[in-house]
Amino acid sequence: MPAPSTILNAPDGEVPVITIDAPPEAAALQHQASSEHAAMQLAPAQQAVPRPIRTVAIIGAGTMGTGIAISVLDADMQVLLLEQDPAALARGSERIDMHYRKRVSAGKLKAELAAANAARLQPCTDWTQLGQADLVIEAVFEELAVKLAVFVQIDAHARPGAVLASNTSYLDLDQIAAATSRPQDVLGLHFFSPANIMKLLEVVPGADTAPEVLATGLDMAKRLGKQAVVASNSFGFIGNRIYNAYRKQCEFMLEDGAWPEQVDAALQAFGFAMGPFAVADLSGLDIAWRMRRAQAAKRPAQERYVAILDHLCERGRLGQKAGAGYYNYADGKRSAHSDATVRHIIEQASLARGVARRHLSDTEICRRALLAMANEAAQLVAEGVASRASDIDVAMVHGYGFPRRHGGPVFWARRQALATLQAGMQELAAGSGGATGNAAALHD
Template identity: 45%
Template sequence: MSAENAVVTTAREGRVLVVTINNPPVNALSQAVRQGLADAVAQAQGDGEIKAVLLVGSGKAFIAGADIREFGKPAMPPSLPDVLMQLESSDKLVIAAIHGPALGGGLEVALSCHYRLAVSGAKLGLPEVQLGLLPGAGGTQRTPRLIGVKAALDLMLSGRHAGAEEALAMGLVDQVAPAGTDARSAGLAYANQLLDDKAPVRRTREAAALADKAAAQAELDAAKAESAKKNRGLFSPGKIIECVQGALDLPFDEGMKNERKLFVQCLESPQRAGLIHAFFAERETAKIPEAKAAAPRALNTIGVVGGGTMGAGITVAALDAGFPVVMVERDDESIARGRANVEKVYDGLIAKGRMTAEKKAAIMARYSGSTDYAALAQVDLVIEAVFEEMGVKKAVFAELDKVCKGGAVIATNTSYLDIDAIAASISRPQDVIGLHFFSPANIMKLLEIVVPAKVSADVVATAFELAKRMKKIPVRAGVCDGFIGNRILAVYREAANYLMEDGASPYQIDEAVREFGYPMGPFQVADLAGGDIGWATRKRKAATRDPKARYVQIADRIAEKGWFGQKTQRGYYLYPQGARIGQQDPEVLAIVDAERQRAGVTPRSFTNEEIMRRYMAAMVNEGANVVREGIALRPLDVDVTFLYGYGFPRFRGGPMKWADMVGLDKILADIREFAKEDALFWKPSPLLVELVEKGENFESLNKAV
């Protein structure tokens, strides 16, 4: 047996050498693990008594992938592809017994074994695409040979995890052991059975799922067309498809060389930097000062006030996280509608075959509705999700102040309003926090946790605990109009309005923003959200607007006609018969023309690139102000807000990471250039100026918590 403190240990069990990977927490494939695997194979080869090798992971995982601590560092031998060739080439049976995650390089290890057993509950996947990479240790070559082009590309292009039973059905594993089975014992039994049956060595590289070349090519062509639509602008999906084409066209060794070449191209792609940043940033946002200072309060039951779209979405998110939920509405009709809104989500899942009626019934058993605030007397946390108007919110808070037990967390789901003012209106401001969910709240990952001045640290910690249990990505925000996301949105939306009045059509602006990688442009988003919402906000802010600031009235003209977007079948676009995709509207262009004339603007043309320079400069500049004022703790919090709440293209890492990659000096030069036209709007953020003068970037501020 090798040294007990080693990350890979070996033990003789009769004819089987059991090789255990013990590299907590997830048995990542560090250099020591790779060396340990190579040594174990050599040990088995040199011992005539050993007839089979069994690979198992200790703890909760088989192998959950590469060691992220090695990212960006020079590669240390032995390389994983070399170790796996050694494993696969063994003339003794090699068996993987998989429990928990077998992801990325972990699944590639399993694929190079001759037989695979998975314990029910295991998760198998090749998620490299999410980091801008492709499976680089033979995953693109062995997977299609084993399970065919379609299933292999589905795993690699989505990055999703397949359960043990699905893996068995697709041929990724050979046997499934019941949940809770010890992987080592099940693996040993399987290894001995294979030896008794005189099972042959079966190398995945020789598997025959690509034997029908014409059928495989047809599947590949279909996936190529689908991916071109779905992964527009992304680099690594195309390279994964090229690798699989190589698996089809080339001998295995040539296919491996092709995979390595394309893997290196992915490593060097600028998209990789953005995706890696996004990967780490979303794990950093939960690191907040309050979590160090206090533990969360008890969190077992949730109340929700309001059963509209947002209230129902929050209720579903809480039910899905396992909480009992009490919903309060103003009358019986509203509470019936609130319940129906919740059930509609689950009925949709049942219709798609993603949930059973029994599962829905079990979830709804934790839901109760009431028209009496007293029903909230015992909840640990209550979220108000009523109309976005200060008087309405304060009235709800007055009721909650009366009925909620001492120590209950009282949260508001406002998008803009002053939470300090809401907190000050009741007797326990220390218990009040903002929980800004994004619609639909049961699907959107972002949760802006807005921290008012008087709140207790343990309330903030409780909000982050709620986010974790709801599987949300939390971002800590300070109190200001719009917090992080909507405050920055207001500024770049204004930049889009100026571009429209200056000569770009709303349709060209949307096209430029989509080309950049967003799923939708700002005018499409306005139509989706509802033009009446923005109109109400503009009227609310009219009294405090700087009279010297430029104000574009095009949106007001459209709203005055009652064209509020998709819900009224027209806004900036036409939506005939409730269509989801809008058509361009000549009447809107006529309104734009008339407004240009009224404002005395001579229209000029812009390229898509010029549109994006202004759009992004406005976003980054206001992002810098938000960081400078402490509304966001770090630039990465701005990035995560935009990645998860506003459709910012993930491969660009977020607006602040994008700015670092472009160069802050270039962005500052643009802002100064644009300021010649409008010095009030294009005022460089003092933080941006300071960073450029010091030769630093936003990344340098990400360590500061």
């Protein structure tokens, strides 16, 4: 392990070399507003006339598919909800009906409008019905083989000129498009769950996506009331790439000496609605566990890997749905602290790495988390995954709970002295075996 860093571990009594104090809120909010506007605009070379969309087919009636369906229904469009399993289709249809009944009961929606929205829903199990749709959105299980099989069916039944979209959050869009005879019509529309509430929509063109198809994706975001961010086709796109770097650094801090509740509390105090370990328990640890195992063969040998989450999952601690993850959930309530099992797993991980556990201050926890995001952001800009550094701030605020009053990780990074920021990123990368981004890329 590298020697303790004076940048990462500045004592609380000293003025930190890298600041984490709150920026002028007005400046941060102004940055976020201008960044949101810019993110919705295509470069002149990419601009085209969107294809008209009146009917949207959604494949998959699970939580994501029904959330997308509600968003489309609320935008006054027809929805064809397709499922292969009649029971799953019935559950999805009931979930949508229940959503509107609850909205009416709560006084948040007039009964007449709720009825009109629900009436535009057409549930079905017949693939041939896809011929009605101007836009088809796949929202099935995040596994390449499953999505490829679905897109073979979409290609066989969707009408010529229909836009074919995948809701994938990690997978290679070009591989998905290659399952069709019309890759120019394929793009990614990455919604965030619950899709009828979360505002962020990552719009992802593939190598062959036609300009008017990309323009249609941006136009749909506007019609759905979403905040779009255009991302190039790359594993995890923008948001998940940044969040994974943040989450990994938080896991490193567990091995170094922190407990989950310390990390969560420090980042909540900074402004996040929830800390990373509470979020992981809420979403389900098995999701990340499955993704880790799928990517294990591609993980660089020198990259630091923390197996704490793996060991939790092996013990059936999959998060809130299992009653235990990083925390216990007795009677649906989160315990205030990690329990003896979790602490033992963390201590064993530290021992296996040969790390002498030490106290981490809130300042260090926040500083390392922010540096991790800034470092990954610089790499995304250099790779062209994000065409603007400010798009990263939009994605993190609208999709991942980064506090809006802090502007975003790029806004934070721009407030640091460039040389100091670069040194901090280098030290962070050296401790993780990862790459170092060029801090100057964030000052576009």
